[in-house]
Amino acid sequence: GSDGHAHFMHKEIAEQPDSVRRVLKGRLDERFHTVRLGGLEMDARELREFRRVKILGCGSAYYAGQAGAQFIEEVARIPADAEPASEFRYRNPVIEKDTLYVAVSQSGETYDTLVAVQELKRKGGRVIGLVNAVGSSIARECDGGVYLHAGPEVAVASTKALTNMLVGFALLGLHLGRIRDVSPADGRRLITALQALPEQIERILADEDHLAAVAKDLAQAPSLFFVGRTRGFPVAREGAQKLKEISYRHAEAYQTSELKHGPLALVGPELPTVAIVPDDELLERNLGALQEITARSGPLVVVTHDGVDLGVVPAHVIAVPKSEPELDPLLLTIPLQLLAYHAALTLGHDVDKPRNLAKSVTVE
Ligand code: BG6
Numbered sequence: 001g002s003d004g005h006a007h008f009m010h011k012e013i014a015e016q017p018d019s020v021r022r023v024l025k026g027r028l029d030e031r032f033h034t035v036r037l038g039g040l041e042m043d044a045r046e047l048r049e050f051r052r053v054k055i056l057g058c059g060s061a062y063y064a065g066q067a068g069a070q071f072i073e074e075v076a077r078i079p080a081d082a083e084p085a086s087e088f089r090y091r092n093p094v095i096e097k098d099t100l101y102v103a104v105s106q107s108g109e110t111y112d113t114l115v116a117v118q119e120l121k122r123k124g125g126r127v128i129g130l131v132n133a134v135g136s137s138i139a140r141e142c143d144g145g146v147y148l149h150a151g152p153e154v155a156v157a158s159t160k161a162l163t164n165m166l167v168g169f170a171l172l173g174l175h176l177g178r179i180r181d182v183s184p185a186d187g188r189r190l191i192t193a194l195q196a197l198p199e200q201i202e203r204i205l206a207d208e209d210h211l212a213a214v215a216k217d218l219a220q221a222p223s224l225f226f227v228g229r230t231r232g233f234p235v236a237r238e239g240a241q242k243l244k245e246i247s248y249r250h251a252e253a254y255q256t257s258e259l260k261h262g263p264l265a266l267v268g269p270e271l272p273t274v275a276i277v278p279d280d281e282l283l284e285r286n287l288g289a290l291q292e293i294t295a296r297s298g299p300l301v302v303v304t305h306d307g308v309d310l311g312v313v314p315a316h317v318i319a320v321p322k323s324e325p326e327l328d329p330l331l332l333t334i335p336l337q338l339l340a341y342h343a344a345l346t347l348g349h350d351v352d353k354p355r356n357l358a359k360s361v362t363v364e
Pocket of ligand 1: 104105106109357358
């Protein structure tokens with residue numbers, strides 16, 4: 001059952017400190033400041049030959065893949081990108097020998113992702129899985145992989161599995177980086193940040209009453225923007241997706257930098273924006289974009305870091321603990337889960353079983 005929680009989604013959100021501990025368990029090597037991934041079944045020599053990483057998944061797994069691609073490219077300095085598996089399998093893609101393909105899936109049974117893996121294998125591609133369900137079809141089909149150990153996820157909207165996907169990509173990215181040019185000091189910096197995540201997630205979850213109040217407000221709007229840039233953009237996409245899935249509100253994700261190239265025309269008192277504003281090298285630019293929004297009386301919810309001064313920008317502020325910049329997306333995603341959950345509750349929807357959706361889509 002849902003163990004005293006009103007919904008499975010709530011239980012799974014609350015489990016995240018523990019499920020993150022599980023995906024990290026036994027994988028951090030504090031002596032050599034690196035990561036041990038026994039399930040990869042590829043040694044350092046083979047892994048060093050890949051010149052590109054291509055990540056395939058569907059829905060939230062695709063957004064996790066987008067964040068994962070940014071982590072891998074930024075940390076390991078290997079060009080990386082993500083594409084919906086549902087598109088990849090239909091477009092007769094070029095399969096390259098020196099590309100590491102990564103399939104990402106909670107259930108391991110998503111048909112579009114499975115067929116993409118089979119197609120890759122048929123054409124000689126090397127593919128590993130970031131999969132939660134042990135022994136699932138995708139896990140069996142891949143050459144090796146990283147199990148996510150989030151435990152069973154019941155709610156249709158993915159929470160703890162998605163978080164562990166982000167951790168899984170960080171482990172993979174750090175591993176690929178340390179067998180290339182990432183220094184021991186950088187390895188140590190990221191390992192320390194990974195170890196801090198469970199306790200930092202606990203602190204975000206303790207802010208639930210505040211998040212519920214913000215969600216009540218947001219639920220009144222028929223349409224919303226979610227904006228973020230670079231590392232914040234997959235966070236915005238996932239936040240918009242969650243809201244759509246369970247509250248049935250229209251939510252659209254945009255790069256903050258693209259607002260002025262079109263969507264700003266829609267901003268006004270009727271259209272709230274949820275802005276992802278990490279305390280990083282783009283902070284000043286992001287604050288500039290927020291001013292553009294408030295100048296047009298657009299209501300704002302800013303998801304940022306503890307201690308950031310937003311200046312005169314009027315907004316609901318949701319502050320999360322700071323991580324290392326490359327890992328910021330993970331913690332910034334957590335409050336958006338609770339925003340979507342409480343928005344759906346406010347609107348009286350079936351949080352765990354949204355209309356028209358299945359937990360895993362095993363058909364074409
Ligand atoms: C969708 C689910 O159909 O499949 C999403 O509704 C999920 O919640 C997506 O993110 C991918 O599922 P999986 O199991 O491959 O991660």
